Amino acid sequence: xxxxxSGIITLFVHIQLRECCKNVQxxxxxxxxxxxxxxxxxxxxxxxxNSGRPSYETQESDIDGGKLYLYxxxxxxFRSGIGRWIIGKSPSSSETAIAYTDxxxxxxxxxxxxxxxxxxxxxxNSVESVSLTCLDPSLNDAFYFESSSQLQPHLSGFYVxxxxxxxxxxxxxxxxxxxxxxxxxxxxxxxxxxxxxxIGEEYGIDGGSAFLRTNxxxxxxxxxxxxxxxxxxxxxGDNSWREDVGHIVIASSIDVDIYQSLRVYRSLQSTAxxxxxxxxxxxxxxxxxxxxxxxxxxxxxxxxxxxxxxxSLGYRLFDSxxxxxxxxxxxxxxxDTARDESAPKRKDLFLETKVWPTELGFIPTxxxxxxxxxxxxxxxxxxxxxxxxxxxxxxxxxxxxxxxxPAATWRESWRALEKAYAEGRVMSIGVSNFNIDLLQExxxxxIVLPHVVQNWAEPGNMDLAVREWCHxxxxxxxxxxxxxxxxxxxxxxxxxxxxxxxxxxxxTYECTLRFFLQTGAAMIPRSNNNKNLxxxxxxxxxxxxxxxxxxxxxxxxxxxxxxxxxxxxxx
Numbered sequence: 001x002x003x004x005x006s007g008i009i010t011l012f013v014h015i016q017l018r019e020c021c022k023n024v025q026x027x028x029x030x031x032x033x034x035x036x037x038x039x040x041x042x043x044x045x046x047x048x049x050n051s052g053r054p055s056y057e058t059q060e061s062d063i064d065g066g067k068l069y070l071y072x073x074x075x076x077x078f079r080s081g082i083g084r085w086i087i088g089k090s091p092s093s094s095e096t097a098i099a100y101t102d103x104x105x106x107x108x109x110x111x112x113x114x115x116x117x118x119x120x121x122x123x124x125n126s127v128e129s130v131s132l133t134c135l136d137p138s139l140n141d142a143f144y145f146e147s148s149s150q151l152q153p154h155l156s157g158f159y160v161x162x163x164x165x166x167x168x169x170x171x172x173x174x175x176x177x178x179x180x181x182x183x184x185x186x187x188x189x190x191x192x193x194x195x196x197x198x199i200g201e202e203y204g205i206d207g208g209s210a211f212l213r214t215n216x217x218x219x220x221x222x223x224x225x226x227x228x229x230x231x232x233x234x235x236x237g238d239n240s241w242r243e244d245v246g247h248i249v250i251a252s253s254i255d256v257d258i259y260q261s262l263r264v265y266r267s268l269q270s271t272a273x274x275x276x277x278x279x280x281x282x283x284x285x286x287x288x289x290x291x292x293x294x295x296x297x298x299x300x301x302x303x304x305x306x307x308x309x310x311x312s313l314g315y316r317l318f319d320s321x322x323x324x325x326x327x328x329x330x331x332x333x334x335x336d337t338a339r340d341e342s343a344p345k346r347k348d349l350f351l352e353t354k355v356w357p358t359e360l361g362f363i364p365t366x367x368x369x370x371x372x373x374x375x376x377x378x379x380x381x382x383x384x385x386x387x388x389x390x391x392x393x394x395x396x397x398x399x400x401x402x403x404x405x406p407a408a409t410w411r412e413s414w415r416a417l418e419k420a421y422a423e424g425r426v427m428s429i430g431v432s433n434f435n436i437d438l439l440q441e442x443x444x445x446x447i448v449l450p451h452v453v454q455n456w457a458e459p460g461n462m463d464l465a466v467r468e469w470c471h472x473x474x475x476x477x478x479x480x481x482x483x484x485x486x487x488x489x490x491x492x493x494x495x496x497x498x499x500x501x502x503x504x505x506x507x508t509y510e511c512t513l514r515f516f517l518q519t520g521a522a523m524i525p526r527s528n529n530n531k532n533l534x535x536x537x538x539x540x541x542x543x544x545x546x547x548x549x550x551x552x553x554x555x556x557x558x559x560x561x562x563x564x565x566x567x568x569x570x571x
Contacts, residue, residue: 036070038163039091041173041203052175052185053106054162055091068098070108074181081362081415085111087130098124102447104422106142106158106177106258113259114422115447116283139220139251140172142258144265144424145188145199148244149346149377151229152209155199156379158258158424159188166204170217173203177423179370190217197222210246219248259424260285266380266427268316268350276314276541280522282428282451283474288350288382290517291537292317294480294526296324304329306528311344313534319454319480319524321354321387322368327375334377351376352383352452354432357391358400361408365416369425383452384417384426386410388433410438411445418448430454432480436465443473452522454478458485459512459556460493467519478522483509496555504546506539511548513539515556518548 036056055071069091075082083104089096099122105114112118120130140161147155159174167173167189176186187203190196195215200208210229216222227246230239249265251258268279268287279287293310295303295318307318307329320327330351337343355368365386372381389410391400410431417429430452431442443449453470457463457479470477486508489497501511509525513536516523525536548556 036068041162041164041175042166051181052160052177054160054175057091072108078181078362079412081412081419083415083419098122099130101130104419106160106423110142110257110259113257115418116449117447139254140218142251143174143219144249144258144262145176146245146247146249146379147199147210148227148229148246149373149379151231151242151244152199153373153377153379154232155186155210155229164203171204172218174219179366179420179423179425212246220250222248262424263427266347266382268348277316277537278540280476282476283449284428284451286382286428286451288428288452288476288522289315289317290522291315291513291540292319292350292352292522292524293533294319294524295326295329296321297526298326299528300326302528304332306533307333309530310533310537311349314537315533316344316348317350317352317522317524319352319478321356322359322372323354323356323387327353327372331375331377346378350382351378352385352430353381354385354387354454355413357386357388357398357410358403360386360391360403360410360413361405362412362416364404364408365413366419369416369420373425380424381426383428383430384420385430385432385452385454386413386417386434389431389438414442414446418446421448428452430475430478434466436469439466439469443469449473450475452476452478454480454524456481457516457521458482458489459497459515460490462519462557462559464559476522477520478524479516480524482516482523483512483525486512493557496552500548500552500555504548506546507535510535510539514546515548515553515558518553519558 036058039055039057051072053072055069058068066089068087068089070085070087071091073084073086075084082102084100085103085105085108086097086100088098099120101111101118101120103111103115103118105111122130142158142160144158145156147153149156155176157179158177160177162173162175164173170192171190173187173189176188178186184201186199186201188197188199189203191198191206194206195213196206197212197214198206198208199210209232210227212222212224212227214222214224225245225247226243228241228243230241249258249262252261252264263285267285268289277289277291280290281287293307293315295307298306303326311333318330320330330349334346353372355365359365359368369381369384372384373379391398391403393400417426420426421429428451429448430450432454434442434453434455439453453466453475455463455466455477458481463479467477469475486494486497497508497511501508504511506514513523513525517540527533527536
């Protein structure tokens with residue numbers, strides 16, 4: 001279809017997913033139909049991006065003469081952290097762009113699935129708008145490979161099907177969309193003569209870092225998840241093949257794309273193990289528990305024991321941070337309980353962590369995210385946040401002298417989170433300690449809005465402007481340290497809290513926790529005490545359910561709508 005108005009042609013680009021996204025259809029009323037064809041692996045060296053994303057070119061001249069190209073590029077050599085899909089006249093420069101959209105999407109037609117905002121900027125009088133649609137979708141075009149997080153974690157990620165001149169249709173080739181560009185490409189491919197799927201730095205040869213013996217002719221029909229790996233960091237020099245899990249996540253249907261399918265696959269499910277804690281649903285469909293454990297400030301000598309006890313009590317959400325230096329505890333727990341079928345696995349936990357302001361900047365934050373994966377030995381983080389918007393050199397505990405890039409800001413770091421989100425490395429993103437002015441600025445520049453805002457709040461200091469912003473943008477609010485200073489609250493708030501708690505026969509701490517939960521917030525109370533751990537998680541499910549009345553909510557500082565449910569579940 002095409003719209004013509006005031007003599008200006010509307011350009012529609014249709015991604016035609018036949019032959020591994022080989023053809024992109026260009027329709028114009030004045031010049032007829034032209035086709036973008038995927039550039040083969042053998043001829044793709046002229047492009048500025050080697051991230052694994054495909055590139056396309058027209059075979060005939062475009063409306064102004066010469067070829068057109070569709071490809072992904074990075075602005076300012078990663079300094080700004082902006083990735084773009086570009087339609088232009090050169091395969092190696094964005095300066096000749098006719099149109100572009102800021103996006104880290106793995107394929108050009110999936111930009112709206114990987115971000116909240118998806119629009120094209122036009123730089124041509126011949127083009128009014130751009131639309132990318134899939135005309136012939138296939139479940140084989142892209143998938144997510146969940147590799148062994150212990151043996152070959154860097155093999156995990158989105159793989160997109162590519163056109164190769166040297167391989168026929170019975171031997172499909174995929175490239176990994178890599179987190180760091182400039183590294184050697186990684187391919188997943190099938191060798192028909194030996195009924196084997198392989199992953200390595202060269203395609204079409206019997207060699208690589210992982211393989212699976214199967215007669216499956218497409219990724220959709222692969223049933224086994226028992227892959228063989230060469231360890232990336234062999235212990236004691238043992239470089240022999242080892243078997244471990246390798247799961248392929250594909251689009252569940254033509255109407256549900258790979259991004260949606262991955263979120264469903266990784267999202268917490270409501271089971272007997274999670275029934276005692278209501279689940280909140282994030283804007284992207286992901287579920288997170290309404291109560292978790294804050295791990296900042298836990299006694300380091302007993303942190304592992306505290307986390308293990310919390311898990312046994314039913315905790316499934318854990319808030320960590322790079323600065324807490326305790327991400328490895330979740331790796332240790334999962335390793336120690338791997339053979340215990342009753343123990344929760346990685347997919348049963350919601351792990352959130354944060355980057356410290358000394359690691360602001362696109363590259364430093366990207367490296368911090370990778371550091372978290374390796375600390376936890378996981379292929380993904382459920383929620384990744386910016387811990388602070390900046391480093392304050394007047395505060396000693398921020399140790400700003402360790403800042404990696406003094407010129408960097410939270411803006412480039414946010415784009416690193418957007419990239420990790422679009423590439424399936426983190427499942428949701430957020431910010432901490434952002435005031436309303438910073439959130440409004442973020443709203444203007446971001447293509448993905450925060451899924452969670454984590455700020456300090458307590459009875460009487462409710463951060464209401466931020467709460468309103470969160471409500472308007474479907475963002476979960478997660479207060480921290482809400483019960484830390486209950487003995488220092490303003491007198492009228494303190495008196496009200498004590499009276500209300502006494503009326504309901506609970507502690508002031510339990511009353512505060514219940515209070516915030518009824519505002520619709522997610523809570524992460526911290527405690528080293530087993531009795532308090534149990535009391536916190538049972539605040540919604542005690543022997544006698546209790547609810548704060550609306551007038552009690554107002555007394556404690558809540559001017560918003562009192563929520564009597566979370567994620568559709570009664571409190």
